[in-house]
Amino acid sequence: MIDLKFLKDNLEAVEKNIRDRAMRADAAGVVRLYDERSALIREADDLRSRRNENAAKMKGGLSDGERAAFIEDGKNLKAEIALVEKRLEETEKELAVAASRIPNMAHPDAPVGREDKDNLEIKRCGKPAVFSFKALDHVQLGEKLDLIDFDTATRVSGTKFYYLKNEAVFLELALTRYALDILVKRGFTPVITPDIAKEEILEGIGFNPRGEESNIYALEGTGSCLVGTAEITLGGYHADSILDKERLPIQMAGLSHCFRREAGAAGQFSKGLYRVHQFSKVEMFVYCLPEDSEAWHGRILDIEEEIFSGLDIPYRVVDTCTGDLGAPAYRKFDIEAWMPGRGGEGEWGEVTSTSNCTDYQARRLGVRYKDGNKTRYVHMLNGTAIALSRGIIAILENFQQADGSVKIPSNLVPYTGFDSIKPRKPR
DSSP: OOOHHHHHHTHHHHHHHHHHTTOOOOHHHHHHHHHHHHHHHHHHHHHHHHHHHHHHHTTSOOOHHHHHHHHHHHHHHHHHHHHHHHHHHHHHHHHHHHHHTSOOOOOTTSOOOSSGGGOEEEEEESOOOOOSSOOOOHHHHHHHTTOEEHHHHHHHTOTTOOEEOTHHHHHHHHHHHHHHHHHHHTTOEEEEOOSEEEHHHHHHHTOOOSSTTOOSOEETTTTEEEOSSHHHHHHHTTTTEEEEGGGOSEEEEEEEEEEOOOTTOOSGGGTTTTSOSEEEEEEEEEEEOGGGHHHHHHHHHHHHHHHHHTTTOOEEEEEOOGGGSOTTOSEEEEEEEEETTTTTTOEEEEEEEEEEOTTHHHHHHTEEEEETTEEEEOEEEEEEEEEHHHHHHHHHHHSBOTTSOEEOOGGGHHHHSOSEEOOOOOO
16 A cells, blocks of 8 residues: 555655556545544544543532533533544545555656556567477477376366376476575575465455456455465565564565466467466565665566576566556566467567565555664565466477477476477377
8 A cells, every 4th residue: 555645745646657557546535535534533532632621520529510511521522432433434444445546656767658568678688499390389289298288177177277297297396496496595485375365465465356357266255365376475474563674684485376367368378378277386575674675676587587597598578567567566577488389470478577566565464664663664575486387388389399399498407307308199
């Protein structure tokens, strides 16, 4: 949640930020409710003060008439206080809902735009492979090599589910360990997180757990949901906590299953493993001091690049435009890997993102740190180490060979135990 005092003092800038993000939110309405709440708090405090003064006057020697008058005044004040407190409670609820729709401010250097086509490429690493044959996509390769079974998964679980088979199982496990080993060397604590989180944690992180537009699977009657990313459970780890300043930064690397409804997701760029209802992911999460968050954002991006450059997969880095940031992010960088089978002729496909959410999530979740005699909100950052299904896409498509086999990137061979996947007859 944005700092409401900042919103009140910078209303025009906040309204411009909402327009730049192509979002709908009533910043002026939030200011009105903020002022109304402040006025009601003052009114309630004044009434309580008058009630206390009235009670103090009753301690002296009073006539029956005077005592009766003070008792009547006390009853009236009690009733007035109850009415004001009720109005205050209603106003605070309305304010919380309206304020939750206000997005974080965007970094001044974030490109202004509405869609991913407005993202700004800032770096490119590696050259897309040139094949002497017609490159296949990962769906075709998965079928020919008996690695991925979409048809059976559709019968058993529904569309956008899949079975991984044979070498693909060890490939996913290898990518997991490869990424975690890099993160542990960088000071991250490895964690396997729960796959379920309470709705209030999702809301604090910035996910909408309810409604047709939600991308989240809600567990009916439980007040909880399946997580779409370990960002949710890692961000909720220190909810409602005051951390010691000396503990910061806290670096966590979470392995989790991820469940997404992907409502409305369709088209050629969503085929196969690229956009599915369930996958596994290794996620980075950092709690840090406010003055360190930009530097940490750069470090997380460096780690993402290390992971993909170590796999010899061509990629580019894009600075995400304001309309594609999502409400919590101050700034976001994506890595897009070259996928030779994507779109028929090859195309870039997102494989990681990293966001600096500043204190936006921390305010909603109540994550603070002690700084002398004051408590301040931490800054929170997240970044994909590897989304395993998309990592598999990039490897299958970039390392396919003319004989139908797929080479394994050299840095993964110690983890897989084999250096190539060769064609076989389905079993």
